[in-house]
Amino acid sequence: MRAVTVNPGVRDSLRLVDDYPEPHAEEGAILVEALAVGICGTDHEIVEGTFGEAPPGASALVLGHESLGRVLEDPSGTLHPGDLVVGIVRHPDPVPCANCAVGEWDMCRNGEYTEHGIKGLPGFARDRWRVQPRFAVGLDPALAPVGMLLEPTSVVAKAWDHIERIGARAEWQPQTALVTGAGPIGLLAALLATQRGFAVHVLDRAETGPKPDLVRALGATYHTGSVGQLDLVPDVVVECTGAPSVVLDAMCKAGPTGIVCLTGVSSGGRTLDFDAGALNRELVLENNVVFGSVNANRRHWDLAAAALARADQSWLNALITRRVPVAAYAEAYTPTGDDIKVVLDFTA
Structure with missing residues (x-):
């Protein structure tokens, strides 16, 4: 399957891999087909080689933390095939610190947390990804065009x-x-x-x-x-x-x-x-x-989903100034002065 990767710390290592391995079951029970990922300043810093950390034992990091996908299978019963879903970016540290232990991983005290597409976890810029049920946020079907805005929200x-x-x-x-x-x-x-x-x-x-x-x-x-x-x-x-x-x-x-x-x-x-x-x-x-203030825990993701559902959908659509197909991935990660939000489209 396709995946957009970088070698963290290596400038100009951005590339599209056509034979990236399927997501391992250990990543989570819910299998998701990618629809889109949003691109932000953090992604640009990673591409420039100033930021980012590959998963343990790997040299490459799959990008993408502003996710949107559709459930393919969920044996846990949390969601159902066809449901829209977004993956929560940050996972608590393994110690865990006092905050991570109670689900407040956005307030991690020791910095040992991991983050999809940023720090120690593969991102969502791949054709299929998996997520654990507690890190899966279901979305109103009406948010299909703009659901990748959930992470910044x-x-x-x-x-x-x-x-x-x-x-x-x-x-x-x-x-x-x-x-x-x-x-x-x-x-x-x-x-x-x-x-x-x-x-x-x-x-x-x-x-x-x-x-x-x-x-x-x-x-x-x-x-x-x-x-x-x-x-x-x-x-x-x-x-x-x-x-x-x-x-x-x-x-x-x-x-x-x-x-x-x-x-x-x-x-x-x-x-x-x-x-x-x-x-x-x-x-x-x-x-x-x-x-x-930085990052968010599950409570905030749920609040954000409710806020997007209440918003004017045409206004949310107008925030997305470019939708770029995966085949033109390099163009998507090249900023222009006119962009507000650029989206990498996995359906095009």
């Missing part, structure tokens, strides 16, 4: 879950949310904010293209420029760029008892001259919280 579902948990520390009646960055994570964060009834503002560099229209279609307000120029005091800021200057501005922008969730991952290596004392004073005196 799970990331922001976790972010909002934790925002709400932190907000419950006091009487909290938030009204305004600012999202910095209008990539897939930012747009999905804005979607979940509108579903919660916030007045939503999205800041991005793009002045043209699909992003402004996608934001406005949510009933949100689109901005360009800098965070500091915005004439608003948000109760919640979801930072999705990882750009150091934007991160710092986001921390300073939140209003009293405000919450800033950082989801963008910075590359490092850049220093900024800023007044750390003034930032500290503001965070302390206004009872603000800044926290980081």
